[in-house]
Amino acid sequence: EAGVVQSPRYKIIEKKQPVAFWCNPISGHNTLYWYLQNLGQGPELLIRYENEEAVDDSQLPKDRFSAERLKGVDSTLKIQPAELGDSAVYLCASSSAGAEQFFGPGTRLTVL
């Protein structure tokens, strides 16, 4: 079974530039999560999707972050404009209903 796929794995941008991350969940998993992991910290949930619907986006900084999950499969997380403090690892995870979460390898973002 293929795992959660994320791209790119690494991204370096200058502040104020836009950036987007892509996630392909495990086939058949209807729930998709985006997490932020700062260096030396545990992951923190940004947004959770059930199929196409964002059911929990309370921790997503909506002034600069946006996400979408068209057709209830792949998802994209965008930051515009990026700030220095956005440097972190962005993790995507997926699960089937009422089951454990499986994480992707993450995208390491560096904002200069």
Add this chain to the structure above:
Amino acid sequence: QQQVKQSPQSLIVQKGGISIINCAYENTAFDYFPWYQQFPGKGPALLIAIRPDVSEKKEGRFTISFNKSAKQFSLHIMDSQPGDSATYFCAASTGFQKLVFGTGTRLLVSP
């Protein structure tokens, strides 16, 4: 009340020894307590998990001990091996979905 406190921050154990990592929580609504293992450059991977209706769960060399009254749970790694060197995160949630993670423990098992 949503926090999960994890200790120690780092741990060095000799090969063959027992590694013990502790976590504490406040939210009594939490009913799912997983432990994740993360290697550098990788995402967290589920290691073992427990529900509050049991006090202990063992899978191979990994054991979770759970104390509901104290609102604490711990991970024990028996016969620790160099390949166990990684960062370990405890987490808690109501149901499986909104996981709240601890701050992580960096384990180094010396040969």
